[in-house]
Amino acid sequence: MEGEVQLTLLHILNNQCLLPVFRIYCRSNCVDEYLNFWFEVRMLTNKYLHDGAGTRAETSDCSNLFKKYFLPDSIHRIQIDPKIGNELQEELKKQPTIQVFEAAQRYAFDVLDQKMKNFSQSEAYKNFLKRERSLYQKQSERQFDIKEIEMHFKRVNDAHKHLKIISTEIANKLSANAVAVNNLHALAERFTEYSDSIRQADTGNELGSLAECLKKVASIMLRLEVLEKQMNQAISERLETVESSLASDIPNALALKKKMEKASNGDQTMIDTLSTLRDTNNRVDHRTFSVLCEIMEQYLGFFERGYSLMQDILPEVEKYRQTTKATAV
Incomplete structure (x- = not known):
């Protein structure tokens, strides 16, 4: 250790x-x-x-x-x-x-x-360290405590309540993201149409710079669309881990409540129940933490790439800004 x-x-x-x-x-x-x-x-x-x-x-x-x-x-x-x-x-x-x-x-x-x-x-x-010692401690070395069983049942119930809400909210967020992605695609098309219209109407320096800028924005939006789809897919896959806990681990642990009610204090059923509850809570905790980190990393990656894309367009924006300033003077 x-x-x-x-x-x-x-x-x-x-x-x-x-x-x-x-x-x-x-x-x-x-x-x-x-x-x-x-x-x-x-x-x-x-x-x-x-x-x-x-x-x-x-x-x-x-x-x-x-x-x-x-x-x-x-x-x-x-x-x-x-x-x-x-x-x-x-x-x-x-x-x-x-x-x-x-x-x-x-x-x-x-x-x-x-x-x-x-x-x-x-x-x-x-x-x-405390957690690891608890995980790897031999069952025979662990003291039985009825209060610990009650505490673990409470934690299982809390996990079920909160993870269910979190899972639903993430699913709703992914649905909203899907709509936003479609809007990005439509908006990119509108920018492209506007850019093409300007090019046909006027080839002057100022409007030419604006057309380039609009075209660049449209391209970035299409690339953001791809990135957001990839992020949504990755988050959806990570969410399956939480849903697995909700579908099997937690219900199985809660089902032990009925068996425990029929058992006497300290018998093998109580000991097995405590061991199962410990394992369930540890597994759910690790899964939740892992999923949380992975989701945050997905968002971080999305914003990093988005930041890089925005850096690409800054020269075009500055070029258009300087052109409009010169025209105004």
Whole structure:
């Protein structure tokens, strides 16, 4: 168990149960992008492990990685040692491989390692240890407590109540999103029609810039339509996990109530009921947390891509703005 050995950052990074807890801690301390960067470098290192030096795909991935984490206007920007940053920029002017990020990855690791020392003393980590000990404790070592059964039944009921509401609301949101996606497509067509109309009516500089801008907006809306459809589909698939808990895990646990009422205090039926309730609540908790994180990641990805698309149109908007200013003068 983690409480019996000295906690290390590598242990956290390779522990799929502990990593989400650490990720939330990093986010609350504004260093989650260092964690994301470290994992992306590791992923790309593994991806190109057996490739030759500087393939076109690897060069492109290196460029995108730099833009994502080191450009001044990036929403994911991380701060690193200026010397490392300057050397990285110089390497990227050549035909880079993912190895050029080794120093930056080590720097990110050191930042995370410093945070890990505080994390090891945090309530989040202590609660994780307590939970893990409870999960892996042998049944014979657990003390029977009728009050714990009542507490677990209450938690199962609460989970059933709230997850049912959440599931319904998410489903309603997805339905509303589907309508919004259709509206995006229709709106894109209207912008395209307006752009074409302007081009036919006038080829002047001002209206020509407006036509270009409208065309660009229409294109972005169509791409947003695709992104939103993908996001909705992904969220819908994640929702199936919650629905599975509502359809089987929770009803099965609640059904134990009748069996327990016929049992005497401390007999095997009561012990089995307690064990099942513990397992059910732990499973539902883990599923809910996992689904929540995945849904948030879907929204984050959607807004990130949307932000990138909007950056593409800014030059056209500025061009039209300057044209109209010149005309007004």
